[in-house]
């Protein structure tokens with residue numbers, strides 16, 4: 001039996017390692033990934049030294065059944081386990097785990113350093129995978145773990161600007177931020193962790209020009225505390241509301257608890273184990289409501305900054321070099337003397353025009369499968385093998401994590417899509433901003449969620 005995993009980032013690599021560990025001789029696993037980020041993915045492969053993990057080293061094992069593995073691999077002292085290390089170090093750890101699996105696995109684990117450009121259904125139970133070099137091979141099962149979709153230009157950005165060096169659509173692209181002149185006036189659209197990466201790099205490069213951060217709600221990311229807080233056990237009221245998939249009830253209970261717990265962060269962290277199930281069973285109207293009204297607030301509470309990054313950002317703000325503006329971008333175009341921008345500030349009805357040297361898109365990862373230009377995903381959409389999640393959060397899947405095709409039928413045989421972000425070490429997030437978010441809480445461990453577990457079991 002041949003199982004093909006497309007995407008050799010975090011999810012694809014960890015899934016390959018776990019499948020190789022469980023599978024017996026006679027099973028062949030092919031891990032297909034682009035060479036630049038093979039075995040690391042974007043987060044841990046395209047990062048720079050100043051880009052820190054937003055999870056403590058001691059909690060970052062790739063699988064849930066061995067959370068200390070990353071820290072053990074580094075031989076960290078007990079104290080150092082609370083540190084927030086560079087993301088590149090985590091990339092090294094993933095690489096090392098993959099290499100060990102390649103040597104030790106009974107099943108064959110084959111490395112294919114190529115982009116997959118199409119997957120064709122050949123009939124019952126077989127797929128043909130096409131690679132960018134023109135070659136193709138048959139596979140019994142295909143798992144998609146392609147990570148973030150390519151960023152679409154920001155709404156309002158004109159076509160000329162979208163191709164101009166004054167517009168940075170993918171800030172992790174090699175040397176993208178390095179090209180910004182030290183005196184340049186920079187507008188960063190988005191105030192989450194991508195903005196934090198951009199600001200950290202600008203600060204490290206001793207940028208002197210003004211930095212304006214534009215965010216719809218004017219929210220600023222929270223930071224982790226330097227010392228690890230005491231874990232909080234959720235009281236029965238919250239658990240009851242979670243089990244009943246009652247969003248209002250959960251919020252009501254949390255609001256009542258927040259002022260009396262030692263630190264609200266503990267509450268957010270205590271929710272993690274329940275979120276995947278809660279989200280999957282939440283009625284669609286409530287999910288929509290959450291995405292429209294609560295998502296930005298949830299994200300600043302959930303995705304917190306490493307303390308050192310927060311200190312750097314605070315210093316930039318305190319000096320007046322970085323300013324936070326609440327509002328939205330209406331239009332941006334390439335003008336004679338820079339990037340001409342029209343903004344609508346929150347609470348105002350008057351458009352404000354301004355000029356910057358560089359505009360950086362930092363609005364997060366793209367999940368709009370219906371519009372994506374990602375070659376493989378677009379071809380799967382066109383062929384009807386995959387369909388879009390109704391909330392725009394990636395591709396649609398059933399409870400067994402099988403893709404749903406254009407006709408609403410499960411694509412049998414492949415465990416169609418595996419996905420990123422909140423895998424074991426990141427823990428589930430409600431909003432799941434990933435390309436295939438329905439599978440967001442894939443955890444390749446002995447505690448696999450039922451759907452993925454049965455999917456992996458059927459593969460292995």
Ligand SMILES: Cc1cc2nc3c(=O)[nH]c(=O)nc-3n(C[C@H](O)[C@H](O)[C@H](O)COP(=O)(O)OP(=O)(O)OC[C@H]3O[C@@H](n4cnc5c(N)ncnc54)[C@H](O)[C@@H]3O)c2cc1C
Nearest residue numbers: 007009010011034041042043053054116146147420421426
């Ligand atoms: C900048 C950034 C920082 C983050 N920081 C953290 C953090 O500190 N802590 C944390 O827990 N989470 C963090 N995350 C979340 C992170 O997304 C997840 O933890 C996880 O790395 C995502 O895994 P993935 O496998 O889905 O995607 P990725 O790891 O990005 O892997 C997808 C891979 O598939 C490849 N690919 C795509 N299409 C094809 C194709 N057609 N053929 C072959 N290969 C293909 C991509 O090039 C990429 O290498 C961060 C995310 C980003 C973007």
